Amino acid sequence: MTTSLYLAxxxxxxxxVIRGTRGAWPRACAWLLCHELEAAMDRYWARVCPEIGRTRVQRPKLLLLAHYAGPDLGRRASYLWWALSRAGHHHHYELGVTAAELTRLRTELLDLVALLDHSEAPTC
Structure with missing residues (x-):
């Protein structure tokens, strides 16, 4: 797997430490990881069912992933997308995501991307 610009x-x-990102880097990092997940799903759908892959909205792609790639992979992708999306939004009433949490989500993302890139699925 080559490293994408999002992941890098x-x-x-x-x-x-990146100058000028103080306080905003955790949310920016979460969005970059989320974009990497979406890119991996787009590659999967381009290979398995291009009609689904042409959809711009991510939620239908996530819902159909459980049917095509299996319920476990579908659940993992949905959870990861939810967690990264939530981490990317600012909430006044709670602490932001930490570097350790982002690192754990990144590890889960890499596992999921590898599974998506190499999974065998029936074409539609």
């Missing part, structure tokens, strides 16, 4: 930039945010 998220890795840079997790490993070093």
């Amino acid at each position: 930039t998220a890795d840079r945010m997790l490993s070093s």
Whole structure:
């Protein structure tokens, strides 16, 4: 698997201080990881069912993933997309996501991307 620009930039945010990102880097990192997940799903759908892949909305792609790739993979992708989306939004009433939580989500993302890129699925 080659490292995408999304993942490389998220890795840079997790490993070093980037000038001008104080306070905003955790949300930016979460969105970059979320974009990487969406790109992996787009690659999966382009291979398995291009009609679904042409949809711009992510929610139908997530819902159909359980049917095509299996319920476990569908659940994992839905949870990860939810967690990254939630981490990307600012909530006044709770603490932001930490570097350790983003690192755990990144690890889950890499596992999921590998499964999506190599999973066998029936074509539609």
